[in-house]
Amino acid sequence: MSGNKGYGVHPTVYGNLSDKDLCALYLESSWSKMDESSRQQLLQETVNRSAAAKGELGACEVRFADLDSSTLGQQSGNVIEINRDVFAKDVYTHNYNGHIIQEKAVDSNMRALETVLHEDIHAWQNQCINGTIQCSDPNLLTEYKANNFTISLVPDGKGGQQPGSHYLNGKTVKTGYYMYYFQSTERDAHLYSERQTLQIINNLQQKYGADKSILTYQKNVSLNGYHTTYRQGQALFGNNNFDKEINQVLVNQYYGTNVAVDPKIQSAVQKEMAASYQFQIRPSVDHKGEKAMGKNYTPVTIEDYDNSMRSTVNAFYEHAKNDPSMSHEEVVAQTSQMAENYLNTMDELQTAHENGEIASVNDNEAMAETTSDAGAGVSDSGLGDDGGSGNGGLGDDGGVGDDGGLE
Numbered sequence: 001m002s003g004n005k006g007y008g009v010h011p012t013v014y015g016n017l018s019d020k021d022l023c024a025l026y027l028e029s030s031w032s033k034m035d036e037s038s039r040q041q042l043l044q045e046t047v048n049r050s051a052a053a054k055g056e057l058g059a060c061e062v063r064f065a066d067l068d069s070s071t072l073g074q075q076s077g078n079v080i081e082i083n084r085d086v087f088a089k090d091v092y093t094h095n096y097n098g099h100i101i102q103e104k105a106v107d108s109n110m111r112a113l114e115t116v117l118h119e120d121i122h123a124w125q126n127q128c129i130n131g132t133i134q135c136s137d138p139n140l141l142t143e144y145k146a147n148n149f150t151i152s153l154v155p156d157g158k159g160g161q162q163p164g165s166h167y168l169n170g171k172t173v174k175t176g177y178y179m180y181y182f183q184s185t186e187r188d189a190h191l192y193s194e195r196q197t198l199q200i201i202n203n204l205q206q207k208y209g210a211d212k213s214i215l216t217y218q219k220n221v222s223l224n225g226y227h228t229t230y231r232q233g234q235a236l237f238g239n240n241n242f243d244k245e246i247n248q249v250l251v252n253q254y255y256g257t258n259v260a261v262d263p264k265i266q267s268a269v270q271k272e273m274a275a276s277y278q279f280q281i282r283p284s285v286d287h288k289g290e291k292a293m294g295k296n297y298t299p300v301t302i303e304d305y306d307n308s309m310r311s312t313v314n315a316f317y318e319h320a321k322n323d324p325s326m327s328h329e330e331v332v333a334q335t336s337q338m339a340e341n342y343l344n345t346m347d348e349l350q351t352a353h354e355n356g357e358i359a360s361v362n363d364n365e366a367m368a369e370t371t372s373d374a375g376a377g378v379s380d381s382g383l384g385d386d387g388g389s390g391n392g393g394l395g396d397d398g399g400v401g402d403d404g405g406l407e
């Protein structure tokens, strides 16, 4: 069991299954029949094998937790917490003006798989950073160390300096989300967990055909996945290698080096560092040391946004009608307020599109408190990946450790 350092083993009822049979439990037909404890065992077994494949010492314990609706999972110390509403009850919960709106999570099975793989990559990174295990790629280790929960001083804009966090929570307007997403630790967690999930799904699809959850997950990846997000970042920063620049700024800050970087990106990262630091020291929130994985509310196209917002307005209306605490007038007033907000946002998006700007709703109130991120998508990579192996289940497709890493 786990000692002081907690690098435990967590045997499960699925320990004897082959990788292929274990993966088949993620099919909608199996997943939908599994209760919370069976799902916990499946996710734990997945993490056990993922950790072993990457050479981690022990494996994190997987727990369901009542997380904020925007956070799918988080990893801290030797524990991975995953969202109970989404992954045990299959619902996304939105809070609109104090009213709880629930939406069915159609691909909770595949999202759960991606989420635990994502969080396990953070666990592996942490063991590399703290020296528990040896990182096979020294350049990667350099980046990871410069992207941890440490502090350095950044310009405060008034000629002085202020503290900034080397882990970026994505708190600055517009570009913050992309700095969160493509800082080295999150970049790799997003890319590799999405790629592994897609590979597992492809194998399942070949053998069993597609189910609704598979199609939904694949669609979400193409809309909000890694490669789409990467292209958005390129446009937003006006720099095709913006991710390298972001991480070089963190490396320069951490090691005191002075490698030339895009000055605009440097300034943006330094502002984000300061904003993240302020976020992490807020007394009511204990986010220090946690790397969260959230649900991305950012649709890519206007049509997509239109559809999702219309259904949210409708869902709110349906909910409000049946809410005994609301009068009919309140229902109508709040629904029309919501519809108006939606139409205004549609106008803004339309204008932004016409001006050739990237349509991003990351900055509006739809993004919740905590850091959010997307599922992520694969088909090619901005990071010099090897295209994946396409064989096998969890164990043999590696993840960061044996996948060749970044170039």
Ligand SMILES: [Zn+2]
Residues within 6 Å of the ligand: 118, 122, 185, 186, 189, 291, 292, 293
């Ligand atoms: Zn993460």
